[in-house]
Amino acid sequence: MKTLLNRCGIDLSGVQLDQLWVYHRLLRRHDAELNLTRIRNFENMVIKLYADSMLPALKTHLPSPLMDLGSGPGMPGIPLKIFRPDLSILLAESRQQRVQFLKTVLNALHLPGLEVIERGIAPDYDRPVAGVITRAVEPIADTLTRVAGCVKKDGVIIFMKGPRCDQEIEQATRDFSGDYDLIEDTPYQIPHTPNQRRLVCYRRRAAAVQIETEAQPVTYHRIRAIESESNPIFKDLKKMLGGRGVKKLGKTLVCGRRLVAEVMAQSPERCLAWISSGDRHGPPADAPQHLEWLQLSAPLFRELDQFGTHAPMVLYDFPTIKSWAADRSALGCSLLIPFQDPENVGAVIRSATAFAVERIILLAESANPFHPKAIRASAGTVFSATLYQGPAMEKLPDDLPVVALAASGKPLPDIVFPDSFCLMAGMEGPGLPQRWQQQAISIPMSGNVESLNAAVATSIALYEWRRHPKRSG
Known part of the structure; x- marks a missing residue:
């Protein structure tokens, strides 16, 4: 350990090495149970966890008292305290299992000036600190808002970021131009590794101001903190990223701020859980009381956030789709959907809703319309569309x-649509069964492409039908 740290320019005394070794052994001992870190190789732990936590002390001035925001298993706070025993450091962590681990470490190390803050930090937290340091993945602007109530005037907020954070810096500098000054932006590399880092520091201009948080009114929700991939709730949530899991569990994930707000407003009784990264961004004040708040660790939340929205999700209990009676006397257009790509299903449901198709029939081949990708492609219209379950093609x-x-069908401009009919495109790949070829229509296009996307072709046909609703003879 001493050799590896020396390679990074860090020289610890024998006492400090003993303290770091105690911390290392506790981290290894409790990791299997608490999922404290994904880095488990000894050399990588020393370099990417301990040395990485200490390097800011060599790169910039560290104020005291210093808060380690979102400390998790104690980084960077505990290695920093070992390296710089003169600092007073507060380890801010809301997840109870990690809080208990931090307390175990503190009891073992007996380091004065090291304390655990057992809560999430929000603008209402008003214990004054001279600085904040964080390795969290939260956007810079969100953190500057979060610490508004506790950082003193001229206090410093230190972000340990990856190399590609220019957009975050630009937004934070723009949005907080009257409150914070960007004082340092230092790129560096962990010695003898390819790992690039960036130390970004802001200085507080004004005195701290206590602000009420959005999360306070919703403390009545049952909270579940989930930190392990083996947690059964998380396993079910992961299954809902695929059509098979959505069908089996009868639930889905609604992603994206606008879609989440819509389902919460339109169908609050079907919203079962609010899913966030950690304890930030809790349910809105008017959220139903039955809603659970699932607080996932950042790595677990990223696994679910397949669209990269970085916003809370909702676990949604979607309704059973009623069976289609194949009523041949029904007037207008009934849309038959055999698409196996959930994005095509969502896109064509959106078009069908836009063109006022009264009956949208999902054939047995179709992907589930409540697949998260289908929901997103439908722009939420899947929640209001009239859907039916049909047979196989x-x-x-x-x-x-x-x-x-x-x-191979007749050109679309030459078609007279019947008063009552079912519009159907072929599946992606296999296309249209032979028995429907004689009644087929086609969309004229240049010879530069072989075919149109199935959802696009269907949308064009629906548009043409809606343009001439009374053309039948």
Whole structure:
């Protein structure tokens, strides 16, 4: 350990090495149970965890008292305290299992001036500190808002970031130009590794101001902190990233601020849980009382955040789709969807809703319309569309008035749509079954491409039908 730290320019005394070794052994002992770190190779732990935590002390002035925001298993705070025993450091952590681990470390090390703050830090936290340091992945602007109530005038907020944070810096500098000054932006590299780092520091201009937080009114929600991949709730949430899991569990994940707000407003009774990264961004004040608040560790939340929204999600209990009766007398257009790509399903449901199609029938081949990708592609229209569950394509009645889409069909401009018909495109890849080829229509296009995307082609046909609703003879 001493050799590895020396390679990084860090020289610890024998006492300090003993203290770091105690911390290291405790981290290894409790990691399997608490999922404290994903770095488990000894050399990587020393360099990427301990040395990385201490390097800011060599790069910039560290004020005291200094808060380690979102300390997790104690980094950078504990290695920093060992390296710089003159600093008073507060380890701010809200997840109870990690709080208990931090207390275990503190009891073992007996370091004066090292304390655990057992809560999430929000603008209402008003214990004054001279500085904040954080390795968290939260955007810089969000952290500057979070510490508004505790950082003293001329206090410093130190961000240990990766090399690509220019957009975060630009936004924070723009949004907080009257409150904070960007005073340092120092790129560096962990010695003898390819790991690039960036130390970004802001100085507080004004005195701290206590601000009420959005999360305070919703403390009545049951909270579950989830930190392990083996947690059964998290396992189910991961299954909902795929169509098979959505179908089996009858639930889905709604992602994106606008879509989450819409389902919370339109169907609060179907919203089962609010899912966030840690304890920040809690449920809104008007959220239903039955809603659970699932606080995931940052790595687990990133696994679910497949669209990169960085915003809370909602666990949604979607309704059972009613069966289609294949009523041949129904007037207008009924849309038959066989698409296996959930994004195509969502996109065509959005188009069908826009063109006022009354019956949207999902054939057995279709991807689940409540797949997270389908929900996003539908822009939320899947929640209000009239959906039916139909049979497989091969089991559709022969006398069903189907207008099918195929490259070999009659040109769309020459078609007179019936008063009552079912519009159907072929599946991606296999295309259209032979028995529907004779009734097929096609969309004229240049010879530069072989075919259109199935959802796009269907949308064009729906637009043409809506343009001439009374063309039938």
